[in-house]
Amino acid sequence: MEKKFSDIIADALRDVLKKFIPVFWVPVIGDRLLDKVMNSYAVSLLWKGWVMISLM
């Protein structure tokens, strides 16, 4: 099934965080932590920031 843009942009952010922040390299714990970050309020605000600019 074709990926939606919301999945693509979320995966892109996930890859960037995993590449540059060593704590996310730790097996199992790193992935769980990353899941928490991706579901956090701060990241939901980031999506809204993207939408805010892209709507203009």
Place this chain on the structure above:
Amino acid sequence: MSKVTKEKIQRMTLAGQNKIPDRVPITSQIETFAYGYGGTTIAEVKKHPLKGVAAFKKCYEDIYFDGFFEPIFVHPFAFFDGLGADSYFASDDGVTAQHAEIAPMEGTEEEYRQLIADPTKFFLDVINPRKFPNLNGPEAGQRKAIVDALKGAGGFMIGMGGGNVALPILTDTPGFMGGFIEMPYDNIFDFLRGFRGSSIDMRRHPELLLEATEAIYETYTRECEKFYSFLNVLSNPPQMLKNAYNIFIKGGEPKCFPFPWFFNPTHAPSFMNQQQYEKFYWPTYKKTLELVHSYGAITCTLLEGEWGAEKLELFKDLEPASVILYVENDDICAVKKQLGDYHAFMGGMPISLLKSGTKKECLEHTMHVFDECAPGGGFIFTTDKSLLSTDDCNPTNLIAVNDFAHAYGVY
């Protein structure tokens, strides 16, 4: 910060609170006019944002202003280029910014229900791919478009943030824009359904349109204003850090200052009748203005077009001195009589007169407006519209008018 800059900030702060400062403050509303005046173009600034800052610097050195609207044009052209959209483009002169009407939402009942259920998902998965050609096709191409857009946005933010910090130091002129608001209904009017579509929807799906406006306010305006509030505290790093902690970690609200002001251009009201305005526009407009005021800030709201006294009367429902009414085509002297006891107001200089009038006519008009509007305070002098090209006014007239206004506007 220099003594002159502090005096200008104090002048604008008091006037914005509908009080009497030492002089009537004069603010700039020069947008891409600055590029022409400063000898650059939109294409050059896309590649080198600092060239845009340099052009604005020249304007603020040559023309007297107490506060500037922007250090670089407010729209991030390069962000949209990265996504393949032509939302903003330059006219043939290379300077005048144009905005295309793009209406990517179809306005069916089903689409309205999707928007209402989850605005962020609807905007990302339905509207973004329709609006941006580069967000269609293989995932690798879409990822590249995201990176290109963010690079463009990054350059723009460096220009915007750097200019807001550097220009007050270099020109003794502070910026007055401390935030930006697009009203919920205007999001639909400007960016989703367009003029024709939203006019149809007011009749065809009035309840869904209302619900969508509320959904945009709740999940989008309320949250995004937290981002924009950082412009308000840019010159106060400790407060900026406190706000960042409070917003991102605790999920709280920012604390802002009465100056610089949030800026809001309104677009739809002058095309609505009173009944439509009160039903579709005012409820979320009022809530948004009250939200910003709850941060401790003031919104400078540009009343585009001609509103008429009946619509303006509703501003009496807001807490006094919570907004600055920037008057475009309404009679500013009449607005002063109607609302001068409630809120500050801004405007007074028609750009048509600056373009075609003689210097004497321009100065006589300035004197008349000051005599009518300055007594009692709360008056901020500026052009009635943004200047977008060097053809929009005779720069010699603008320089003469602002010098005269600075000298004549002493309390």
